[in-house]
Amino acid sequence: MLRVVAPGLLSTIQDLGRPGWFHAGVGVSGAADRRSFTLANRLVGNPESAAAIECALGGLRLEFPAGAIAAVTGASAPISVDGRPEAPASVLYLTGPSYLELGIAASGLRCYVAVRGGIDVPAVLGSRSRDTLAGLGPEPLAAGDALGIGRPPREWPSVEVAPVAAPTADLVTVRVRLGPRDDWFRRPADLFIGSWQAGTDSDRVGLRLDRIDGPPLTRRTHGELPTEGMPLGAIQVPPSGQPVVFLADHPITGGYPVVGTVIDADVDRLAQVRPGQRLRFRAWMP
Amino acid sequence: MSDLDIRPAGDRALLLVPAEAGTVAAVVAELRRRPVAGVRDTLPAARTVLVTLEPGARPELVEARLREAVEAAAARRGELADEADPWEIPVRYDGADLTETASLLDMSEDELIARHTGAVWRCAFVGFAPGFGYLESPRAGLSVARRDRSRTAVPAGSVALAGGYSAVYPRSTPGGWRIIGTTRMRMWDPDRREPAVVRPGTRVRFVRAEDG
Numbered sequence: 001m002l003r004v005v006a007p008g009l010l011s012t013i014q015d016l017g018r019p020g021w022f023h024a025g026v027g028v029s030g031a032a033d034r035r036s037f038t039l040a041n042r043l044v045g046n047p048e049s050a051a052a053i054e055c056a057l058g059g060l061r062l063e064f065p066a067g068a069i070a071a072v073t074g075a076s077a078p079i080s081v082d083g084r085p086e087a088p089a090s091v092l093y094l095t096g097p098s099y100l101e102l103g104i105a106a107s108g109l110r111c112y113v114a115v116r117g118g119i120d121v122p123a124v125l126g127s128r129s130r131d132t133l134a135g136l137g138p139e140p141l142a143a144g145d146a147l148g149i150g151r152p153p154r155e156w157p158s159v160e161v162a163p164v165a166a167p168t169a170d171l172v173t174v175r176v177r178l179g180p181r182d183d184w185f186r187r188p189a190d191l192f193i194g195s196w197q198a199g200t201d202s203d204r205v206g207l208r209l210d211r212i213d214g215p216p217l218t219r220r221t222h223g224e225l226p227t228e229g230m231p232l233g234a235i236q237v238p239p240s241g242q243p244v245v246f247l248a249d250h251p252i253t254g255g256y257p258v259v260g261t262v263i264d265a266d267v268d269r270l271a272q273v274r275p276g277q278r279l280r281f282r283a284w285m286p
Numbered sequence: 287m288s289d290l291d292i293r294p295a296g297d298r299a300l301l302l303v304p305a306e307a308g309t310v311a312a313v314v315a316e317l318r319r320r321p322v323a324g325v326r327d328t329l330p331a332a333r334t335v336l337v338t339l340e341p342g343a344r345p346e347l348v349e350a351r352l353r354e355a356v357e358a359a360a361a362r363r364g365e366l367a368d369e370a371d372p373w374e375i376p377v378r379y380d381g382a383d384l385t386e387t388a389s390l391l392d393m394s395e396d397e398l399i400a401r402h403t404g405a406v407w408r409c410a411f412v413g414f415a416p417g418f419g420y421l422e423s424p425r426a427g428l429s430v431a432r433r434d435r436s437r438t439a440v441p442a443g444s445v446a447l448a449g450g451y452s453a454v455y456p457r458s459t460p461g462g463w464r465i466i467g468t469t470r471m472r473m474w475d476p477d478r479r480e481p482a483v484v485r486p487g488t489r490v491r492f493v494r495a496e497d498g
Contacts, residue, residue: 019326019327020326020327022327022329022412023328024412024416024417024480024481024485025412025413025415025416025418025419026416124476125476125481134415136416177296177297178294179293179294179295179301180293180301181293226307226331226332227331227332227411227413227420228331228332228334228336229295229299229301229329229330229331229336229413231299232296232298232299233296234295234296251413251414252413253329253413253414261294261295261297263296263298264297264298265297286294286297
C-alpha cells in the first residue's frame with residue numbers, strides 16, 4: 001500500500017491504455033510518454049504495462065508505510081527518499097516506512113513513478129489508465145488517497161540504473177509525415193519552416209501551438225471537413241491557424257483538417273514539452 | 287476495382303477514403319468479418335475509416351491487404367441490409383428545444399415526434415464521448431443545424447438532433463445539439479461486456495414513452 005501525501009499539479013494512474021475500443025467511442029489513452037513509462041516498469045522488474053503514476057511537473061509526495069521498490073523516470077524532477085537525494089531512472093529500495101518525494105522538474109513535463117508489483121486499482125475496459133477527456137479510469141490522485149500495490153512479479157530488476165538523458169528544456173524537434181489532409185492547405189510544408197511554442201493550455205489531450213517565427217498555415221479549401229478519425233500525433237489546424245497536436249487523451253474524431261502527423265517514435269518526446277517551450281517540425285518520409 | 291484513396295496518417299495509421307461515402311459501413315463490416323493482419327483498430331466516421339496499425343506492422347503490406355478487403359466489401363454491397371431487430375429506445379419527448387426545433391423544421395411537435403419515432407436510425411459512427419453514436423436516417427427528414435451556443439452541461443439521456451443526425455448523450459457533457467427528449471435507457475456502462483448500446487452499424491428505433 002502507498003498513501004498520497006501531496007499529488008503535485010496533476011498525478012494520474014496510467015498504463016499502456018485501452019486499444020481496441022474505437023467501436024464504443026473510446027480512445028487509447030495511457031502514459032503520454034510511453035518510453036519513460038515502460039522504462040520505469042522495467043527498472044523495478046514489472047511487466048512494461050503495469051500501472052504506474054504519471055505526475056505533471058513534479059511536487060508529488062508519497063508515503064510507503066511498509067516500504068517498496070520504486071523507480072522514477074521522465075522529467076528531471078529532483079528525487080528524494082526520506083530527504084536523501086536519489087538518482088533518476090534508478091532502482092530505489094525503500095526498506096521499511098519511507099517517504100518518496102519529487103521536487104519541481106527543471107526540464108521535461110511528465111515523471112513516472114513505478115512501484116514493484118504495479119499500482120493495483122480496478123481496470124476499466126481492460127486498462128487502469130485515467131483518460132482525462134473521456135472521464136474513464138481512476139480519478140486523478142488526491143491527498144490522502146491510499147493505493148494498493150500488486151503482487152510482485154517473478155523477475156527482479158536487472159540493472160540498478162538506466163543511463164537516460166533528461167528531456168531537454170531547449171528547442172525540441174519532432175518528425176512529421178504530411179497528411180492525411182495536407183491538400184487542404186495552401187503550402188503544407190510551411191509547417192517545417194521556423195518554430196512553434198507550446199501554449200499554457202496544453203494538457204494530456206494535446207499541445208496547443210503558437211507561431212514563433214515562420215509563415216502561418218493557410219487553408220486552400222474552406223469548406224467543412226466531415227467528422228473523421230484522428231490518430232495519435234495528429235496536427236489538427238482549426239480556422240484560427242493555431243494547431244493542436246494530439247496526445248494520449250485526444251478525441252478519437254474531429255472536424256478540422258490534419259496537415260500532418262507526428263510519427264509514433266517522436267510522440268514520447270512531444271509529451272515532455274512544457275508550456276512555453278519551443279518546438280520545430282521536420283519532414284519525415286518512410 | 288473499387289475507388290479507394292488511402293492516405294497516410296503518420297507512420298502508425300492510415301485513412302481510408304472510399305470514393306462513395308455509402309461504402310464506409312460495408313468496409314467496416316468487412317474488416318470486422320475478416321480481420322486484416324497488422325490492423326489494431328478501425329474507426330469509421332462520416333466518410334472515412336481510420337485504421338490504426340499494430341506496432342511493427344508494415345504500412346505498405348497492410349495497405350495492400352486493406353485494398354483487397356475493400357474490394358471484397360464492394361462485391362458484397364447490399365447484403366449488409368438487415369441484420370438484427372433494431373434496439374428500441376423509449377423516449378419522453380420533453381426536451382427544452384423541442385418547440386424551437388419543430389418550428390425550424392417547419393412542422394408541428396407531433397409531426398417531429400412522428401418522424402423521429404417512425405424511422406429506423408442507423409449508427410454511422412461514434413465519437414465525441416464514449417458511447418456517443420451518430421445516428422442517421424435520411425428518410426426521417428430531420429436535418430437541423432446545431433444550436434448557436436453550446437450548453438455547458440447536457441444531462442445524460444438527452445435525445446438530440448443536429449447536422450442530420452440524432453444522438454443520445456451517454457453521460458453529462460457540454461453539447462450544442464438540440465434536445466428534443468429524454469430516455470432512461472443507460473447508453474453507456476463500462477461494467478457491461480459491451481459498454482456502448484450504440485456502435486457503428488447498430489440500428490435503433492425511438493419509441494414514445496410517457497416515463498422515458
